[in-house]
Amino acid sequence: MDLNETPEMAAFRGEVKAFLETHRDAYAQGAANDPLAWQRLLIEHGYAARTIPKEYGGYGAEPDILKGRIIAEEFIAAGAPRGLAGQGISMLVPTLLEVGSEEQKRRWIGPTLRGEIIWCQGYSEPGAGSDLANLQTRAVEDGDDFLISGSKIWTSTAAQAQMMFCLVRTEPKAAKHEGISYVLIPMSTPGIEVRPLKTMTGASEFNEVFFTDVRAPKDQVVGGRGRGWFVANTTLKHERGMLGDPNATEARLNALIELMKTETVDGQRVIDNPVFRDRLMQLQGRVLSMKFNGLRLITSQLTQEPAGLAGLIVKLQGCELNHQLAALAIDALGELGILYHDGPHLRARGSWQRNYMFDLGLIIGGGTAQIQKNIIAERGLGLPREPKPAVL
Amino acid sequence: MDFSITSDQRMMQESLTRTLAEASPLDRVRKFAGDLTDKGGDIWKAMTDFGLAGIVAPEEYGGLGLTLLDAALASEALGRAVAPVPFMGVVLGPIALMRGGSPGQQAEWLPKLASGAVMAVAAISEPIAGARDGAGVAAAGGKLSGKALFVPGGMAAGLLIVADRSGGLHLVRGDAAGLTRILMPGIDETRRLAELTFDGVAAEPLGGGPELLSALRDAGWVLVAADTLGAAEVMLEKAVDYAKERRQFDRVIGSFQAVKHMCAEMAAELEPCRSLVWYAAYAFDAAPAEASLMAAHAKALTSEVGRFVARTSTEVHGGIGITDLLGLHFWFKRIGVNRQLLGGPERVREIAARIQGLAA
Structure with a gap:
C-alpha cells in the first residue's frame, strides 16, 4: 500500500494542470464553447483518444492507467469538459480496435473520435432485454447486402446519430448465441424509422428504431458473420465499468453535502438535523468504500491480477448508491423537492429529481440489478446457474 | 500508486x-x-x-x-x-x-x-462509546477512582491503559492495590469483558494530550472493523458452501435465485468494506489528517454490513444455522459484539460528522 505519487506522475499532473490553465478560455462552466474544436485540441494533447493508435486518428500513447486517472482528476478539479463521450467512442471504437477489419478501422475510428460521426447502439429489443441473445431482428441475404427487418428499443441518441452498430440475426438456423452478427448501418438508409421514447423524467432519453427491409452491405459486418454475440461481449464490459464510476459518485456526494449545509428548515440547516446528518454519514461511508474499491481495481489492472468480486460489484453498488444520494437530496429539499419545472423555488434546475428518476433506469439498464446479482453469484462465488425449466 | x-x-x-x-x-x-x-x-x-x-x-x-x-x-x-x-x-x-x-x-x-510476558488492555470505552450506568474514572493526585466497563481482555491483563473522564490517559499495573475486576458475562464467549473498579489506585499519567486518546480510538476502531470483516467473510463463505451442497426440490439451493441473490448481496456489501478497512489502517500511519474519519467510517460500515451478513448467512443455512451444533453463532455473536464495542454505528457516525466539521 503506497498512495504517494512518483516524480514522473507528479510532473505529468503539472502538465495537465498547465494545459487546463492555458486553455481556460475554451471552456466555461463545464462546457466547451466549440465542442468539436475542444475535442480536436484534447486529442492533439493526448487528453482524449489517448491510447488510440495515431494511424486511426488517436494520440497513440501507451496505455497508462495512472496517467488516465490523473487526467480525469484534474479535469474534474478544473471543472473542464472531458471531451466527447457517447457510445461510438466508448463502445464501437474499442470493438473495432479489437476485431474490426483494417478498412473498418481506417474508415470509422478517426471521424468518430473527432465527433464527426455520432453512433447509436442497436442491441435491446422489445423481446430481448435481459435475455439479449434472444434478439429477433433478422437480416436476410440479398446479393452483396442484407435486408434487415425488426425493431430496437432503448436506443439513446438514435435521433442525432448518423450511424448505428447493431446486432441482427443472420443465421436463423444456428443456436441462439451463434446466429447473430454485428453490423454497421447508416441511419439515413431508407426503411429506418426513429420514434422518441419519452420516460418518466419527461425527456426522451431513448428511442425506438423500426427497420423495414433496410439494406446494409455485408462488408459492414464486424468480426465475422455469426460472431456478433462475442463481438458485443468484448465491449459490454466497458459499459458496465462506466456505470457506477466512483468519481462521479463522490462528486455527487460533495454536492449533497453542500446542499445540506445551505438549505434551511425553520431557519435550521438541514445538516444540523441529526436524522438527516446520520443518513448523510451512512452514505458517505459507502461512497468512500466504493472509492477505495476503485483504487483497488486500478491496482489490479496495473499488476494484471484478476479483480474478482471487487470488479463484479461496481455496477450494482455504484448505481444503487447514486440513486440513494439523489433520494436523500430530495428528502433534504422536502417540499422543495417536489418542484420540477422552472420556477423561483426550484433548486439545481431539478437535477436531483431528474437523477432520482433517471438513475432508476441505470439500475435497470446495462444489465439489471438482478442480472448483476446472478453474475456476482455465478462468476464471483461459483454458485450454479438456474437450471432450464421444463417446457411449459 | x-x-x-x-x-x-x-x-x-x-x-x-x-x-x-x-x-x-x-x-x-x-x-x-x-x-x-x-x-x-x-x-x-x-x-x-x-x-x-x-x-x-x-x-x-x-x-x-x-x-x-x-x-x-x-x-x-x-x-x-x-x-x-x-x-x-x-x-x-x-x-x-x-x-x-x-x-x-x-x-x-x-x-x-x-x-508477550505482559498483556495490555485499554479501558477507554467511557470517553469513546459513552458512559453507561454511571461508569467513568476520575483522576486526582496520581490516584484513580471509579469504574471502567466493557474492557475486552481486562480480566487477565498485567498492564492497563485507563482513560479518565476528561480524556487523560494513565498506566495502571495489573497488581495495583485497590483495583478489582469482575467478569461481565457477555453474549460472545470468545471474548471476556471486565468491569474494573478503581478505589484510589496508583497510576502514572501518560503524555500525548487529547490526540493520544483519539489515536487509540482510531486504532481500536480499525482493529474491530477488521475483526468484523474477517468474521463476516467466513459467514459468507460458509453460506456459499452450504448453498452449493444442500439439496431441496431436487436441486442445490444455491441454484435458486432467491438464495443465490442473498449470497450476491452479502458479497456486494462486504467486498468494498475490505478496501475501506485497508485504507483506514494505512491512513493511521501514512495519512494522519484522514485517519480519524476513515477509521470511523470503517467501524460504522463494517458494523452495518456485518449485521446484514450475519443474519443473511444464518438464513441461508436454514434451521441448522441457528443450532449450537453448527457453531455459526460464534461468528454471529462476534460480529454483534464488535458492532457495539467502542461505540455503535450511530455514535461513531456522529463522531465522523464532528471530525469533518459537519456537527457541533
Whole structure:
C-alpha cells in the first residue's frame, strides 16, 4: 500500500494542470464553447483518444492507467469538459480496435473520435432485454447486402446519430448465441424509422428504431458473420465499468453535502438535523468504500491480477448508491423537492429529481440489478446457474 | 500508486491463519467459551511464538515494528478464526506507550509487551462509546477512582491503559492495590469483558494530550472493523458452501435465485468494506489528517454490513444455522459484539460528522 505519487506522475499532473490553465478560455462552466474544436485540441494533447493508435486518428500513447486517472482528476478539479463521450467512442471504437477489419478501422475510428460521426447502439429489443441473445431482428441475404427487418428499443441518441452498430440475426438456423452478427448501418438508409421514447423524467432519453427491409452491405459486418454475440461481449464490459464510476459518485456526494449545509428548515440547516446528518454519514461511508474499491481495481489492472468480486460489484453498488444520494437530496429539499419545472423555488434546475428518476433506469439498464446479482453469484462465488425449466 | 497489500503482508496473514487453525480450531474455541477456568494460555503461547504480541512494538524493544495495516490484517485473521485472543490491547498498549509514554515507561513496559510476558488492555470505552450506568474514572493526585466497563481482555491483563473522564490517559499495573475486576458475562464467549473498579489506585499519567486518546480510538476502531470483516467473510463463505451442497426440490439451493441473490448481496456489501478497512489502517500511519474519519467510517460500515451478513448467512443455512451444533453463532455473536464495542454505528457516525466539521 503506497498512495504517494512518483516524480514522473507528479510532473505529468503539472502538465495537465498547465494545459487546463492555458486553455481556460475554451471552456466555461463545464462546457466547451466549440465542442468539436475542444475535442480536436484534447486529442492533439493526448487528453482524449489517448491510447488510440495515431494511424486511426488517436494520440497513440501507451496505455497508462495512472496517467488516465490523473487526467480525469484534474479535469474534474478544473471543472473542464472531458471531451466527447457517447457510445461510438466508448463502445464501437474499442470493438473495432479489437476485431474490426483494417478498412473498418481506417474508415470509422478517426471521424468518430473527432465527433464527426455520432453512433447509436442497436442491441435491446422489445423481446430481448435481459435475455439479449434472444434478439429477433433478422437480416436476410440479398446479393452483396442484407435486408434487415425488426425493431430496437432503448436506443439513446438514435435521433442525432448518423450511424448505428447493431446486432441482427443472420443465421436463423444456428443456436441462439451463434446466429447473430454485428453490423454497421447508416441511419439515413431508407426503411429506418426513429420514434422518441419519452420516460418518466419527461425527456426522451431513448428511442425506438423500426427497420423495414433496410439494406446494409455485408462488408459492414464486424468480426465475422455469426460472431456478433462475442463481438458485443468484448465491449459490454466497458459499459458496465462506466456505470457506477466512483468519481462521479463522490462528486455527487460533495454536492449533497453542500446542499445540506445551505438549505434551511425553520431557519435550521438541514445538516444540523441529526436524522438527516446520520443518513448523510451512512452514505458517505459507502461512497468512500466504493472509492477505495476503485483504487483497488486500478491496482489490479496495473499488476494484471484478476479483480474478482471487487470488479463484479461496481455496477450494482455504484448505481444503487447514486440513486440513494439523489433520494436523500430530495428528502433534504422536502417540499422543495417536489418542484420540477422552472420556477423561483426550484433548486439545481431539478437535477436531483431528474437523477432520482433517471438513475432508476441505470439500475435497470446495462444489465439489471438482478442480472448483476446472478453474475456476482455465478462468476464471483461459483454458485450454479438456474437450471432450464421444463417446457411449459 | 499501489492500493494493495504486499506479498509479505499476505504471507503473514496466511501464516497466522494456519497457526490459528492449529492452535485455536472451533473445538478449542468451544472449550474456551464453555469453561471460565480455561484461560486460553496455550492459544496465547502460540500467538506470542508467532510474534503477534509485538506486532506494532518497535524492533529496538523486541517487537516487529509493523504498521496498523499489518495489525489489521492480523485482526482479520483472528476474526475469521473467532479466536479468543484479546488483540485490541495487544496493539493499543504499545501505541499508547510509543506516543504517550516517557522513555522510562517505554523501557519498562515495551519489552514485556513485545515478548508477550505482559498483556495490555485499554479501558477507554467511557470517553469513546459513552458512559453507561454511571461508569467513568476520575483522576486526582496520581490516584484513580471509579469504574471502567466493557474492557475486552481486562480480566487477565498485567498492564492497563485507563482513560479518565476528561480524556487523560494513565498506566495502571495489573497488581495495583485497590483495583478489582469482575467478569461481565457477555453474549460472545470468545471474548471476556471486565468491569474494573478503581478505589484510589496508583497510576502514572501518560503524555500525548487529547490526540493520544483519539489515536487509540482510531486504532481500536480499525482493529474491530477488521475483526468484523474477517468474521463476516467466513459467514459468507460458509453460506456459499452450504448453498452449493444442500439439496431441496431436487436441486442445490444455491441454484435458486432467491438464495443465490442473498449470497450476491452479502458479497456486494462486504467486498468494498475490505478496501475501506485497508485504507483506514494505512491512513493511521501514512495519512494522519484522514485517519480519524476513515477509521470511523470503517467501524460504522463494517458494523452495518456485518449485521446484514450475519443474519443473511444464518438464513441461508436454514434451521441448522441457528443450532449450537453448527457453531455459526460464534461468528454471529462476534460480529454483534464488535458492532457495539467502542461505540455503535450511530455514535461513531456522529463522531465522523464532528471530525469533518459537519456537527457541533
